[in-house]
Amino acid sequence: MQEAHPPSRVASRLAPFGTTIFAEMTRLAAEHKAINLSQGFPDFDGPGFIKDAAVKAIRERHNQYAKPTGEPDLVEALAAWWGQETGRDLDPYAEITVTSGCTEALAASFLGLIEPGDEVILFEPFYDSYRACCALAGAKPRFVALRPPGPDAGPTAQFRFDEAELRAAFSPRTKAILINTPHNPTGKVFSRKELDLIASLCVEHDAIAITDEVYEHLVFEPDKAHIRIATLPGMAERTVTLSSLGKTFSLTGWKIGWAIAPPHLTAGVRSAHQFLTFAVATPLQHAAAEAIRNGADSIADLVAQLAGSRAFLADTLRDAGLRVYWPAGGYFIMADHSALGIGDDVEFCRYLTEEVKVAAIPPSSFYSRAELGRSLVRFAFCKKLSTLEEAARRLGALGSASRTGAAAR
């Protein structure tokens, strides 16, 4: 007889989050042998020269604890790169903290800078760890919706927020606003005008901007350059810029990330980081330094590849009867599935995975108001063309199945 497990003892502040939707969909994809376009990781490998650098670093005995705030090799490479990108010199030892991916950088920023009861503004849909970070820090999230472009907007129109809604979200308790550009899951690249508005509200309310820029290099539209809010007037002193190696170099498993912030904010990030992970994999930091110093060609190749994958998947989804919201950056396409008449986002994704054998993410879990995500579905295009071609073959059945009513449930 099987022994019953004792009831779950998950702490009440984390119990509502359950298992992440990514783990759940990846499990379901494996169970049904579905092509996994749900989780945002490439099914191709990162550049050889970076992997060789990691092997070399291991052989050269860079195998003990790293400097807790980051190996000099990496923080100096990051500082030089930041100088090229922004024209601003920073002190690599006082303004950069190396973390276990952007995920830890987010947690350390929240835990080290936010007081219980503080309010933090999140745009929704949001990357799921933001809300959990609020719960970890005891912060109260205030949500501002990014709404899809209407039917009359042009084909490359982006999700947008309402200025009045953003203004109303700021209050005397606002400690921070979290910006993610390029944005997961919508592919939105925040414009200069939007960032100027956010910056002016941060200054007016003395709020911090925590900005997640993990897709910073993956922008596909020449007229929508990635802008760092840290570079806007008055913002260097109140911005924590977070990023990581994973998406830029197709090395998501390495979990090398960083937080860049002026010393008074870095102090907060480090106060938490030292007790979360203390230090991050030493040899991978040396390889990351090599990537940052010499990775420009690899990044250009990846951007060209992903731009092609984006176009291919967008055509596939349109042919299958979905309305595609064209992403300007990142790894994902958001689409509206409602014309197919196959339930809400959760039912639709279950049907796709189990019957069509293509897994995608139901975005309602990225909203505080789940109804805003019910007609949407998120697909990852950071996959080999052969993977996307097989997904296209399978998705080909979708349009005709729903037209004949065979798929209706």
Ligand SMILES: Cc1ncc(COP(=O)(O)O)c(C=O)c1O
């Ligand atoms: C917006 C966003 N932020 C952070 C992360 C996590 O980054 P890392 O793997 O460096 O922890 C992801 C990963 O999908 C992401 O999409």
